[in-house]
Amino acid sequence: MSGGKEEYEDDSFFSDESDDVAPIRVSPERSSLRASYTGPLSELKTIEENSECNTERTVESSRSSVQGGDKSTRGRELRSPEDLLPICKIKADNYSVDKKTDKAIKEFIKCVAYSRIVYGSENWNYGKAVCDLGVAYLELKNWPVQAHYHCNIAQNILKSDVQEQADRVADKRSQIPTVPEEEIDDWNIKIYTAVAKLAAKQKKHAKALTYFEKVLNIIEDTSGRESSELVGVYQYMGSIKLCNDSPTDIEKGIEYYHKAHSISMTIYKDGSLESADSARKLAAAYACLGTEDAEISSESYLNECLLTYQTNLGDIHEKTIQVQDDLVKLMLRTDRKEDALILLRKLIEPKCVVHGEFSEEVSESYKLIGSVLLSNGEDEKALKALNKCYTIQCFSHGENARRTKDTKKTIDMLISNPNLAAVHKKLSNNLQDRPNFNSVVCRSSRLGGFKTDATY
CATH class of the missing domain: 1.25.40.10 (Tetratricopeptide repeat domain)
Structure with a gap:
């Protein structure tokens, strides 16, 4: 150690010869904004090029030192990414504290590259490194666009990592002999449902349907083919299929909604609110198909739903009004404008x-x-x-x-x-000629027969 600074054995890898060596010290905690971000990035190519150049420089320096008889450099080995990653983190934090912006950004970029090499492209540690780079762009460079871009990538990485962790948890739980089968099935349903919904939000429809199929199999094995839990699963699978524009996918989605409605009719009987709710969703699925036969089927299910709502809830109810709004839209789609106007005025x-x-x-x-x-x-x-x-x-x-x-x-x-x-x-x-509102009501006489000269 000299001049109050520690030198790294492999410092030529991290900076050019003109760069100052950052002092090693315990860095303060990152700000709350930085701590709230997580995620990955694509500066890997640039970093790999810089690393390759620096590595070649280090190798040449080592060879020349050995040939020249410099005993202090003999036996020096290149460090692995696992060893270099924590050093880069320390240097990045220290440069940030010292307001050496460009050097700090350079170290954060190296952290992204090393994290990807060490942990892989879908691990949360890699996502955190990308998020840290995004926060550094925001705090040190005041570049919100770059920060937003990196944090979005980090978010996607974390979501993927959550899915992998959920699969591992489900597999490990099933291998524990002391856990009852019922509890394993219950937790597997929760885990697979959560992963399926997450995949659906990421528009990974095939993956979402795969996990929903697993949920269906577990429920059918444990509760039977007419379990009420299947209704929501089939409806969610139908909504995923309806996200696609192809008629084949829409028809498959209608098939899922049909299964949900038939189970609902079996469990809750005809005329129940639950069967009316499933009928309305089935009608909406038919409306997505856009054919004449599909519109006829959609109207049939809407009328069935409307009758049930009017019987159970009455005309002055939000659900009853919503179904009639759906009927208005159907009438307009089928060019029945007069019928639509009559119903609109009635509503x-x-x-x-x-x-x-x-x-x-x-x-x-x-x-x-x-x-x-x-x-x-x-x-x-x-x-x-x-x-x-x-x-x-x-x-x-x-x-x-x-x-x-x-x-x-x-x-x-x-x-x-x-x-x-x-x-x-x-x-x-006509609006302007209306009298102004007055909260005081004038009377010609007081109640009770008592007369006075005052008027109100």
């Missing part, structure tokens, strides 16, 4: 009761009515409906909201017609 009052007169649901109904009337060429009626929509949107979202501005643009386009401008002016005057 205004229940929506006012359930959601409130100035709710988004009511404003959307008026907007849809206006759009249908516009397509029919009934501009004056459309203007009245859109005016009601605009009034509600101004109250609930404000005049500067995007949806409010879009409605205002449509109204402005309509009132460019002089005839419609007169109608719009009349509607505006």
Whole structure:
């Protein structure tokens, strides 16, 4: 040690001859922002090139020293990535503390490369190294774009590592002789379901379906082929298939929803809310297919669902209203605009009761009515409906909201017609002529027969 600094035996690998050697000391804890990130990166090629050049330089230096008789360098060996990784971490932290930004970034990049070599490209340690690099870009360089990019990669690596760890946990648990079979099956269902949902969110549909198949097999073996647990699994598998646009996948998704509905009908019987819920999801699956026969099937299941909701919940209920909204969309898809208008107008009052007169649901109904009337060429009626929509949107979202501005643009386009401008002016005057709201109710006399000169 000289000058208060420690020198690394293989320091030529980490920096050029002109670089200062960072002092070895215990670095402070990273900030809370850095600690919250985890993940990987693609600067490996650059690092490998730098490492190769430095390695060649070290080998040549060692050879020349041995040939020259320098006993202090004889027997020196190149260090493995396992040994170099912790040294790079220390140097990166120390350079960060000393505000030597470029040198710190260089060491963080080396940590990414070494972590990938040591742990592999799907290990959480590699993900953490990439995340640390992203945080360094943000804290030292103030480069948020690079930081966001690296942290996204780190997040994906951690998700993959979670899936692998879940598989290992499931396998190890099944090998423990003292754990009951029922508990093993229960935990396997939870683990495989979690991994399947995670894979589905990552759009790894084939992997998600594979794990859901494992869940199905366990449930069928333990609870039978008509277990209520199968309903949700089949519906989730159906939703994964519907994410694809091919008719084959959509038909397979409908098949999964059919299985869920048949099990629901067997368990809960016809006319139950559970069977109505599964019927509505099956109707939505048929709607994705887009054929005439599929629309007929979809309408049949929606009507079945609506009847059950009306019987059990009544007309003034959110689920009953939602099914009728689905029927409106179906009618518009099948070019039955008059039927759709009748149902839309019928739904205004229940929506006012359930959601409130100035709710988004009511404003959307008026907007849809206006759009249908516009397509029919009934501009004056459309203007009245859109005016009601605009009034509600101004109250609930404000005049500067995007949806409010879009409605205002449509109204402005309509009132460019002089005839419609007169109608719009009349509607505006009717609103202005209304008396101001007053919370005090005036009476000509007091209750109880006592008279006074004061009026209220």
